[in-house]
Amino acid sequence: MDQAELRKKLETRLNQLAVKVDDIDHTLMEASPADFEEQATEAEGDEVLEGLSQAGHDEIDAIRAALKRLEDGTYGVCVSCGEDIAPKRLEVLPHAALCISCA
Numbered sequence: 786m787d788q789a790e791l792r793k794k795l796e797t798r799l800n801q802l803a804v805k806v807d808d809i810d811h812t813l814m815e816a817s818p819a820d821f822e823e824q825a826t827e828a829e830g831d832e833v834l835e836g837l838s839q840a841g842h843d844e845i846d847a848i849r850a851a852l853k854r855l856e857d858g859t860y861g862v863c864v865s866c867g868e869d870i871a872p873k874r875l876e877v878l879p880h881a882a883l884c885i886s887c888a
């Protein structure tokens with residue numbers, strides 16, 4: 786995959802995530818339970834949503850870091866050991882910062 790294509794792929798994913806996370810954060814802020822029973826259910830739902838939101842933010846950070854590495858010319862190099870990350874791994878996880886042995 787060439788760099789322009791890769792960048793586009795990462796940016797598309799970033800935009801999709803931003804919309805999704807925004808939506809989740811919005812739902813979290815709006816939640817106002819009507820009674821106690823609902824409050825309990827809602828609290829459980831909130832935990833799931835918070836987990837999703839956190840995961841989304843983490844992935845956004847990881848993608849931004851990958852875009853920066855692309856910019857710096859260090860993309861595809863493991864940030865821990867400095868070895869090349871296997872292309873197969875990057876295909877599955879384009880924002881991977883670690884090689885398989887370090888992950």
Ligand SMILES: [Zn+2]
Nearest residue numbers: 863866884887
């Ligand atoms: Zn490594």
